[in-house]
Structure formats: C-alpha cells, structure tokens
Amino acid sequence: MEVSNTKQQHQSASISLTKPVRCIVKLGGAAITCKNELETINEENLKTVSSQLRQSMTTGLNSGEVLGMDWSKQPGESEISSTLSDFEDQPVVDSSPFIVVHGAGSFGHFQASKSGVHKGGLYQPLVKAGFVATRISVTKLNLEIVRALAREGIPSIGMSPFSCGWSTRERNIASADLSAVAKAIESGLVPVLHGDAVLDDLLDCTILSGDAIISHLAAHLKPEYVVFLTDVLGVYDRPPSDPNAVLLREIAVAKDGSWSIEKPTFQNKNKQVETSVAAHDTTGGMLTKISEAAAIAKLGIDVYIVKAATSHAFKAFSGELKGNLPEDWLGTAIRFSNK
Amino acid sequence: MEVSNTKQQHQSASISLTKPVRCIVKLGGAAITCKNELETINEENLKTVSSQLRQSMTTGLNSGEVLGMDWSKQPGESEISSTLSDFEDQPVVDSSPFIVVHGAGSFGHFQASKSGVHKGGLYQPLVKAGFVATRISVTKLNLEIVRALAREGIPSIGMSPFSCGWSTRERNIASADLSAVAKAIESGLVPVLHGDAVLDDLLDCTILSGDAIISHLAAHLKPEYVVFLTDVLGVYDRPPSDPNAVLLREIAVAKDGSWSIEKPTFQNKNKQVETSVAAHDTTGGMLTKISEAAAIAKLGIDVYIVKAATSHAFKAFSGELKGNLPEDWLGTAIRFSNK
Known part of the structure; x- marks a missing residue:
C-alpha cells in the first residue's frame, strides 16, 4: 500500500541533544480519561501508566522508593503531605530522556465541538469563547497528568503548544520551535505536551492534535521509539x-x-x-x-501501539x-x- | 534620589502591535490569594477584580450581560452549565488589549522555599523535585485565575513563562521572546502570565518574579499604563x-x-x-x-499601585x-x- 506523506515539514533540521530522546509516549485520550464521562480522568490507568513510565526511565537505577514531586494540596486536603527530608539522601538519578504527549479524551472535546474551534473564525464571539474554554479544559487535564506523573517521581513539566508559540497554517504545523522543549530535556525534565487550541495563519485558529505533535517531535528529535497508548x-x-x-x-x-x-x-x-x-x-x-x-x-x-496499563x-x-x-x-x- | 536601573534589557527593540497594549495589570499574590492559607484563592477579590477588568476593557461597548468562557466542570459538579446559544446573538466586541500577570501568593512559595529553587542546582534531587512542585503549584493558580477571568467574559489565555521558553542568566531575564504573547494579543486574547520557575544559564534554574515579567513586558510592549494590585x-x-x-x-x-x-x-x-x-x-x-x-x-x-477590588x-x-x-x-x- 502506498501512503503519501502529505505533512510538510517546515523545519527539517533535526535538533541535536547531548543525550538523545529515548522515547516519545502518547497517552491517548481513550486510555487516560473516561471517554463518556465529561472531564473525568481514568485515575487507575493514569497511575499505572505513570508508575510504568518511571520504572522504564530509570531501569536499573531505581531504589524502589518513590519520592513524589507533587507538593500541592489534593482536593479536600488542607495540608501538603510531603517528605522533603527524604530527598536529601537521594543519589542523583540519571534517567533517559522521555517526552509525554497526551490527547484530550473527555476534556476539551465538548468545548471545541460546540463552538467549532477547529473550523476557525476566532473573531466570532462563540468561537473565541470556545477557544478560551477549550484551552481551559485541556490545560486542566494537562495539569492533572503532570501531577500524576510527578506523584510517581517523574520530573514532569507541562508545556502547552499554544504557550510554546506553536501555530498552524490550514491545520498543518507552520511554526513549532522546539528549543524550549529541547532545553527542558537537556535539564533532565520530562516535557508533557498536549493537543491544544492554537492560532492558524489562514483560519485564525484551529485544533492541533496530539498525533500531529508526535509526528513533529519524532521528525525533529529522532527518538529511538514512539509508543502510542490506547484502550x-x-x-x-x-x-x-x-x-x-x-x-x-x-x-x-x-x-x-x-x-x-x-x-x-x-x-x-x-x-x-x-x-x-x-x-x-x-x-x-x-x-x-x-x-x-x-x-x-x-x-x-x-512505533508501538499498545493497550495502556x-x-x-x-x-x-x-x-x-x-x-x-x-x-x-x-x-x-x-x-x-x-x- | 538616584536609582540606577541595574536590569539589562537584552532585547531593546519594542514590538509594534496593530493596536497598542492599553494596560498591563499585576495581580499581586497578596491581593488574590489568602497569604496565610496554603494554596487558597481569595475568591471574592478575584471575582471583583475580574469583573472590573472586563468592564474596563470594554468600556461603552458592553451590553451588561456576561457570557462566561469557562465551560469546564466546577469542583463538585458533574455537568457543565453553559449558555452557548446566547453567544450567537452577540455582537463582535472590540475590546482594548490588556495583559495580566500574577504573583504566587500562597501558591508556589512553600514549594520553592523548601527546595531552594531560586538558588539553582537543578541536578540535585531536592531542587529538581522542588522545581517540578513549584511549577505545579503556580500553574494550578494560573489555571484558576484564567478560569475566574473567563467566567467574567474575558478571553483569557494562560501563558507560562517556562513554556514560552523564557530563561534567565543569574536571575535577570536573558531570553524572553514576546512573539507568542504578541500574537495572542493581536488575536484579541488576554495573555495571563505568572511568576514561574525557569531555567537559568548560570544557576541551572531560578524563580522569575511577576514584577520582573512586568518590567520586561512594559519595556517592550509600551502599554499606556501599568496597574499593580495589592492588599x-x-x-x-x-x-x-x-x-x-x-x-x-x-x-x-x-x-x-x-x-x-x-x-x-x-x-x-x-x-x-x-x-x-x-x-x-x-x-x-x-x-x-x-x-x-x-x-x-x-x-x-x-504606574498605579492600588488596593485590589x-x-x-x-x-x-x-x-x-x-x-x-x-x-x-x-x-x-x-x-x-x-x-
């Protein structure tokens, strides 16, 4: 079967990192959210996925004890439960570079489809409101995923494509500077990107999918392998x-x-x-x-397409x-x- | 009294926008959070501030009816209460460009100070964990502020300095490309930035304060005025x-x-x-x-320094x-x- 690669790669030069990216993981929306329940995370899957990721990143180096990096209050709590003193005895763990990208699942979809964000026309009140609402919903999910990863000891850092200045032209990536992502990786952090509402040179705005982000990252950062988690x-x-x-x-x-x-x-x-x-x-x-x-x-x-958790x-x-x-x-x- | 301006402006050229920025507002941490209660927002102040901001942005153009742009679930709710059909009758409102920057208040401070993020040394396990934890806490606050503004009908868009690729060199801004912020403004959106944990060329990492962000934005985007909200x-x-x-x-x-x-x-x-x-x-x-x-x-x-709300x-x-x-x-x- 012939497949034509219609995606234009606007920045074809690959970025060279001190330590190459080992794996880009796509957390599919269906794998980490409850698809039919509005803005609901599949907590069990997400916890297992996070734990598996940490073990994979630090194979052979891991003491077994997980030192959580989410020191924020959990819903319903008034105090932060953290064990900061434990960090002081920790050896410096040199883990291999991973990048996480997630889809939207039951987050963002409602907001985007009701307002037609993917079709553009940001000047229209409904589309503009939908753009704002979609970004709120997907960044809410991003924060929850970053926190779940951090609780399992992964130094995860949320990076929204919109904030990174990424934009499209007729829905294809037009500008997606990877320098901020590369700097985060070089610093030993794990960037967590996501499908996002972005500005489009021709349509005003559209939706940039997690899969399009993966293709772009893979082409420029040349990981050893890419894993798509699905249900x-x-x-x-x-x-x-x-x-x-x-x-x-x-x-x-x-x-x-x-x-x-x-x-x-x-x-x-x-x-x-x-x-x-x-x-x-x-x-x-x-x-x-x-x-x-x-x-x-x-x-x-x-590329591996597998069932999450x-x-x-x-x-x-x-x-x-x-x-x-x-x-x-x-x-x-x-x-x-x-x- | 002489004051020497020790801040180096690395990018001295100002960015020209189709419509100049009217106001940069700093929401001081003390004004929008409860300073002595961990990760607690001053909801009443934040609501009043958001409402006042919307009225200021759309003076004379406002129909009075607020159409909220936060279509995400509120804590404890299972449904989204939105009135999307109302948007269809809305005229296109041409509001004047505002930028919002907020401090951290009772968010981020605990995480940053316990781990010494501002002093650098990201390779140390405690500092790295603190960096991750600080970013989680400040992005949590950012999301809440973006949502509060959106509920009052402001097309607010969270933009973290870290994600924007901003970095410092010995705590002074070294690289802070404003093109993503400028594009958001040109699209009629209201960027919401915040004090953040960022990478530092010499120290590995540090804290970039909301005030330093304001100085940088003001120097390059030349707003008509800057308002600092305090308590x-x-x-x-x-x-x-x-x-x-x-x-x-x-x-x-x-x-x-x-x-x-x-x-x-x-x-x-x-x-x-x-x-x-x-x-x-x-x-x-x-x-x-x-x-x-x-x-x-x-x-x-x-510059005006005033009491919030x-x-x-x-x-x-x-x-x-x-x-x-x-x-x-x-x-x-x-x-x-x-x-």
Missing part, C-alpha cells in the same frame, strides 16, 4: 468490537513509505487486509493511524521490543524494514 | 501597620530616573521621606518597589487617572515628569 490491544483489521477482528501484530514500512502486514499472515495478503482496513477507516480512522505511524517508522523510528505497554516503554517481538507480546509494532 | 491602598512612607504611616500619593520620575514625592508634601521633603522609606525597605522592599515602578515610569508609562483600582484600570489625580482617589501614582 485496545493495538490496531485491528476491522473495528475491535467485531468478533472477527484480527490484531495486526507487525507492520513493515519500506523506504518509499509503503507498508505491509508481516504478522499475522493473511491468505490473500494485500487485497483482503486493504479492504477490511479501509472499511474500518470510515468509522475509526485506522488507516490514518497506520499511515501516520508509518511516516514515523520510515524515519527509522520504531498492561505488561505489553511496559515492554514497549522499556525498549525490550527491538529485534524479534516476543511471542506473548500483544500490540502492533510498525517498523522500518530494509527488505 | 493595601498603595505605597506608604513606612509599614502600613504603623499608625503614623503616610500614603505616598504621587511620585514624579525625572528623565535621569531619579524620583521625588510630589504628594503629600513633607516639611523636610527629601531627607525625611528618604529615611523613613529606607527604614521600611529593610522589611518590606518598598524602595525596590518604587525603584522598579520608577524604571517603568521613566519610559513614559504611568476597590473603586480606586477600577479608576486605574479604566485610564481615568491621566492628568490631575481626583482628590478622592486613593493610591500611589508614579509618573514621568518633564519638570
């Missing part, structure tokens, strides 16, 4: 709710960006899958998802999936192939 | 708790940056006030406050204080004088 095991050949749905376990991407399913092997390999994936696409955007992942894999960066996700974070995939690993690996 | 009526010649304290009502700043008290008139004008202000300075930093305000006034920008503050926001100050106005005006 199903990976990418299927048709909607996962269909009892006949088959998990696509390995997708190989060629130099020209074309991709093919390596595992499982289908009888009529190309034709059959193409049809079923395309059929799925009309409802779930699965073809788009594979195409975007393939564009990243084409750069030599492994599972052992499969932990394996993906930890970088254990290089080479042959373990038989018991469940997920979708999309990787460059020289064959 | 007392203005600047006094000694601690306001002293029963003999006298409110300094008018301070004139000369071309060379020197300043003198115009009102009230003291018997032994220079000597007496100098002593009492200096004495106050050891505890309250009042001389520093006047010096910083004088540096802004020297640029031809009027009073009619005096409203007069200052509204730009009613040009020329002679009304007899019944209580506050401190620090203005350039050609005399």
